[in-house]
Amino acid sequence: MTKIVIVEDDVFLQEELMDILNKAGFEVEAITDFHHIVKEVVTLAPDLVLLDINLPVQSGFEICKSLKLKGVGPILILTSRDKLQDELHGLELGADDFLTKPCHKDRLLARIHNLLRRYKGQPELIRSDNFSLDPNTFTLYKESQSIVLSTNEGKILLALLQNQPEIVSKSELNKLLWGTDEYIDENALQVNLTRLRKTLRQVGLENVVETVRGKGYRLRG
Amino acid sequence: MTKIVIVEDDVFLQEELMDILNKAGFEVEAITDFHHIVKEVVTLAPDLVLLDINLPVQSGFEICKSLKLKGVGPILILTSRDKLQDELHGLELGADDFLTKPCHKDRLLARIHNLLRRYKGQPELIRSDNFSLDPNTFTLYKESQSIVLSTNEGKILLALLQNQPEIVSKSELNKLLWGTDEYIDENALQVNLTRLRKTLRQVGLENVVETVRGKGYRLRG
DNA sequence: CTGTACCTTACATGATTTGTAAGGTTATTG
DNA sequence: CAATAACCTTACAAATCATGTAAGGTACAG
Structure with missing residues (x-):
């Protein structure tokens, strides 16, 4: 089954996302220890990562860059900020897509499916x-x-x-x-x-x- | 040089896009004959396609689907409509990204670079x-x-x-x-x-x- | 200049790839 | 069902490629 890992410190939103993704038929895991995010995500070996930018310990941007270097496949940045600069920065650091909260459930799922489709059959690089x-x-x-x-x-x-x-x-x-x-x-x-x-x-x-x-x-x- | 093909019937917007992309260092071509879009685009063999949805002869969605079947690489849909349904539809038909007009020049360029980066360094498969x-x-x-x-x-x-x-x-x-x-x-x-x-x-x-x-x-x- | 750390090339051994040979299996036909 | 042709499989030896070893060279710090 397709596994998605959520990196989001807002517990309420985290629950909501897990619910949406579970109902869409994904296997979902959420990061709990925000001190060792990269290590934990790499261990989980997800098919896609949903990454928040506002994180307690480390910035989501740094996490994004580290994850990409480790070869973790598609990263979708999801953030409450609606700043163009954030989006540009995120894409530059290797994020595969970028959505701003609040975001319609269908749009989220469409973007996720789009990323998964493009990565499928592609080598892990x-x-x-x-x-x-x-x-x-x-x-x-x-x-x-x-x-x-x-x-x-x-x-x-x-x-x-x-x-x-x-x-x-x-x-x-x-x-x-x-x-x-x-x-x-x-x-x-x-x-x-x-x-x-x-x-x-x-x-x-x-x-x-x-x-x-x-x-x-x-x-x- | 990286070649981008623009499929857009609004002449004013077309010029504007060509200007932005030229200044960003791309080789840009625009489709002129809207009756044979697919054939023309395939011949031009672009590194990326910028595709409008509101087109005179054929819907951009159909074009998108046909282009994807021909193996034409990344398609970025750019449209004045701001409907979620359009976006979902576009992504489903194989578009690689989706932006709504009006769109900031930097956001457009960032998305383009993002798509090119993902396709580049990817093996020819x-x-x-x-x-x-x-x-x-x-x-x-x-x-x-x-x-x-x-x-x-x-x-x-x-x-x-x-x-x-x-x-x-x-x-x-x-x-x-x-x-x-x-x-x-x-x-x-x-x-x-x-x-x-x-x-x-x-x-x-x-x-x-x-x-x-x-x-x-x-x-x- | 001297010594140490690092780099390069050549060669022999072992692993992999490939052509050849020999024999087996499957499908068609009378 | 038997005869035949097309196709498949396995085993082996020659050729090719990968890798450790040895010997000698280069570059940098003191």
């Missing part, structure tokens, strides 16, 4: 500024080009994407590739990084993987 | 009823699953998809795989078909490649 990665097959998309990475290349790039824009240490990458950091040949990771960069260059992605001397690697952008 | 195929990397998508086919498997499936629902002869497939039909071992194609079917079964696609005895193969669906 983790996006960066210039490219996207299918975390399943390690297929990389850049504009109209696409290329399949090898297992190791894909694992490294995925880790960098998921931790963007943080630095990922060599130790973490070693664990990721071979299950342990106590691997003998320290050079193996280097070689795999070289290979990844070479492959990225094939689709015109130069200087994407940045070296932070003594710390590790991170994605540039 | 050839779709069937149950699955899609990236013709470039031979990555197959079925619901939330994805799998990379081998070169030969991919070539065969792509040919079947492109000729759907026609039959593709063995001779054509031989030419596709080895450049010539006069290949000695007639069995090689068989083996590759068996492999393709086995791979398809891995993602739950049973009986997708149908054998037409004496004629060739075709996609079922």
Whole structure:
């Protein structure tokens, strides 16, 4: 069943939304702990996220951006503010649609169905500024080009994407590739990084993987 | 450059839109012959279509539906009517977004950029009823699953998809795989078909490649 | 300049893909 | 129902591709 997660601190509205969506045949979950929204939403792996902007701990805009980086699919921002600036900002940060409260039940459902229809059959993609990665097959998309990475290349790039824009240490990458950091040949990771960069260059992605001397690697952008 | 096609019969508004979009750096074309809108738009192959609902010859809704069937990418409906029913109808017929006139220039541009962003970096996918195929990397998508086919498997499936629902002869497939039909071992194609079917079964696609005895193969669906 | 951290290239091993061969199954026809 | 042709499956070996290792090179900090 299609699962929708609601991020809304107004309990009354939350109940109302859950009711509407339940009646429309969706499986609905609401976030309760507003300190770990991103983590919780990612764990729930919803088909769509209904996101309020006015949230107690963190702004909905920040949440939106983080969720998009984690590859969480369609986000519909729902807010009581009726400011154009908010809408522009929201769309810029990666929201897929934007509705202002109060909003007619049918309009909400139509927009939700519209987003779901467009995402269905589409690959789950983790996006960066210039490219996207299918975390399943390690297929990389850049504009109209696409290329399949090898297992190791894909694992490294995925880790960098998921931790963007943080630095990922060599130790973490070693664990990721071979299950342990106590691997003998320290050079193996280097070689795999070289290979990844070479492959990225094939689709015109130069200087994407940045070296932070003594710390590790991170994605540039 | 990104090309936007405007379908709008109000000349004044048309000019205004062209001006806004040109200044925003888009290549803009406007439809002049309202009797052959669909054909003209398909020929222009735009990156986005701006579509009015109140059109002289045919309703914008019909146009929208036809364009979507032709695979024309994102359609933004722009109309002076402010009726919820119109919006619901438009979204149902496959429109990707909906705005009511009068509309602030920045909101229009934000929505356009949003649609383009979502379509960009998305793989070019050839779709069937149950699955899609990236013709470039031979990555197959079925619901939330994805799998990379081998070169030969991919070539065969792509040919079947492109000729759907026609039959593709063995001779054509031989030419596709080895450049010539006069290949000695007639069995090689068989083996590759068996492999393709086995791979398809891995993602739950049973009986997708149908054998037409004496004629060739075709996609079922 | 020196040392350390990082990068690159080449090569051998192991995994995957692919053509070939051999034999089995299914459908049509007399 | 038997004979035949079209099609399917499995197993194996050669070719291709991915990956760890080794050896040597480059860049940066002190």
